[in-house]
Amino acid sequence: MAEVVHMIDSEVFLAFSTYATIVVLKMMLMSLMTSYFRLTKQVFSNLEDTSLVKTTEDRKKLVRVDSDVERVRRCHLNDLENIVPFVVIGLLYALTGPDLSTALLHFRVFVGSRFIHTVAYVMALPQPTRGLAFGVGLFTTFSMAYRVLTTALFL
Amino acid sequence: MAEVVHMIDSEVFLAFSTYATIVVLKMMLMSLMTSYFRLTKQVFSNLEDTSLVKTTEDRKKLVRVDSDVERVRRCHLNDLENIVPFVVIGLLYALTGPDLSTALLHFRVFVGSRFIHTVAYVMALPQPTRGLAFGVGLFTTFSMAYRVLTTALFL
Amino acid sequence: MAEVVHMIDSEVFLAFSTYATIVVLKMMLMSLMTSYFRLTKQVFSNLEDTSLVKTTEDRKKLVRVDSDVERVRRCHLNDLENIVPFVVIGLLYALTGPDLSTALLHFRVFVGSRFIHTVAYVMALPQPTRGLAFGVGLFTTFSMAYRVLTTALFL
Numbered sequence: 001m002a003e004v005v006h007m008i009d010s011e012v013f014l015a016f017s018t019y020a021t022i023v024v025l026k027m028m029l030m031s032l033m034t035s036y037f038r039l040t041k042q043v044f045s046n047l048e049d050t051s052l053v054k055t056t057e058d059r060k061k062l063v064r065v066d067s068d069v070e071r072v073r074r075c076h077l078n079d080l081e082n083i084v085p086f087v088v089i090g091l092l093y094a095l096t097g098p099d100l101s102t103a104l105l106h107f108r109v110f111v112g113s114r115f116i117h118t119v120a121y122v123m124a125l126p127q128p129t130r131g132l133a134f135g136v137g138l139f140t141t142f143s144m145a146y147r148v149l150t151t152a153l154f155l
Numbered sequence: 156m157a158e159v160v161h162m163i164d165s166e167v168f169l170a171f172s173t174y175a176t177i178v179v180l181k182m183m184l185m186s187l188m189t190s191y192f193r194l195t196k197q198v199f200s201n202l203e204d205t206s207l208v209k210t211t212e213d214r215k216k217l218v219r220v221d222s223d224v225e226r227v228r229r230c231h232l233n234d235l236e237n238i239v240p241f242v243v244i245g246l247l248y249a250l251t252g253p254d255l256s257t258a259l260l261h262f263r264v265f266v267g268s269r270f271i272h273t274v275a276y277v278m279a280l281p282q283p284t285r286g287l288a289f290g291v292g293l294f295t296t297f298s299m300a301y302r303v304l305t306t307a308l309f310l
Numbered sequence: 311m312a313e314v315v316h317m318i319d320s321e322v323f324l325a326f327s328t329y330a331t332i333v334v335l336k337m338m339l340m341s342l343m344t345s346y347f348r349l350t351k352q353v354f355s356n357l358e359d360t361s362l363v364k365t366t367e368d369r370k371k372l373v374r375v376d377s378d379v380e381r382v383r384r385c386h387l388n389d390l391e392n393i394v395p396f397v398v399i400g401l402l403y404a405l406t407g408p409d410l411s412t413a414l415l416h417f418r419v420f421v422g423s424r425f426i427h428t429v430a431y432v433m434a435l436p437q438p439t440r441g442l443a444f445g446v447g448l449f450t451t452f453s454m455a456y457r458v459l460t461t462a463l464f465l
Contacts, residue, residue, distance in 0.1 A: 014309035154324035169464035
């Protein structure tokens with residue numbers, strides 16, 4: 001990591017910026033998907049939110065739990081648990097000056113695995129589709145962390 | 156993003172550092188608010204935590220769910236889902252060298268929207284206050300992502 | 311933060327990279343621990359996941375909530391709520407050019423506190439072990455945020 005200043009200007013860093021932005025945007029879409037399901041299925045967490053779809057007095061019944069909404073929310077939380085480590089470790093990895101082709105491979109495999117994970121989760125595809133997508137993403141991040149720790153270790 | 160090295164020393168980057176720190180500190184205060192409600196209302200998730208307020212044998216009853224605590228926790232999770240994307244995309248955005256005034260507008264609107272969101276959530280203000288605050292924050296982050304992708308795209 | 315470009319090449323930045331990677335890897339292990347408990351205790355959130363351990367028709371019973379799994383999940387969420395702020399504020403802190411020894415003290419105390427927090431949470435150690443570990447980590451992050459805001463304030 002001795003020449004990190006030059007690295008931040010590199011194609012690897014541009015590639016990281018691109019893929020990190022794409023996968024974070026994908027994560028943000030889960031918020032919109034949750035809102036969409038809540039409004040169309042009339043399922044809310046807060047009493048004050050029910051006024052968005054109803055004004056009569058039986059609004060309390062709309063504060064409930066729905067399995068489809070919970071599924072999207074679990075998918076969103078899984079994104080947070082996996083995309084945040086990718087962004088942090090991927091940023092440090094990009095600064096270690098890896099080969100462009102190796103870096104692109106890591107970024108593309110990770111982002112691809114998370115798109116597959118989302119489709120598999122939301123559509124409830126048979127396992128082990130979602131499990132494999134999760135595992136591939138995890139392995140990609142571990143691989144980048146290995147390079148960061150072997151290149152930049154300073155305890 | 157060709158002159159990113161110069162950008163990291165810029166006023167835009169200082170502004171990003173300031174607003175990112177402020178909004179992350181706001182998010183951390185949700186932890187303290189949860190702890191405060193748990194201790195004062197005697198509502199816990201773990202049996203071992205009940206020893207903090209009680210030593211008698213009816214401690215098991217304190218392991219329960221409370222609507223005020225859950226409200227703060229939902230607000231905290233919503234912060235994670237929205238502030239993390241802002242920090243990631245905002246950092247990359249700051250490195251693309253935007254105008255200082257445009258950047259400040261994005262940072263201020265986002266941070267302001269999250270403070271309004273928190274007040275609206277915790278105090279259960281009537282909708283669409285919270286929904287609008289959420290939407291404005293989301294839009295601000297999308298706007299920064301648009302600049303990152305149009306400036307730094309490298310697939 | 312005027313000489314931040316030089317800082318990114320420094321030992322402080324290498325130390326940040328190392329400790330941030332270690333503590334993020336620790337957080338990712340919570341995913342694997344959850345999967346391990348789910349598979350060995352046969353407790354799932356999604357019906358399609360039950361096919362991983364059973365093929366007969368009573369699979370629906372495996373979609374349930376288990377207190378050990380929920381404990382690991384609460385620990386994971388607490389990691390997200392605390393490690394994400396550390397990474398964001400720690401990165402900006404590293405760029406303000408602190409003394410190496412002061413920076414190392416912050417990074418080591420934080421990472422140590424999160425390992426103790428995880429052991430205390432998963433093994434349900436008596437309070438206030440976990441509470442103290444949580445508080446020490448929070449205080450360390452606040453201390454770094456104080457330096458960022460006093461060094462780089464630009465509103």
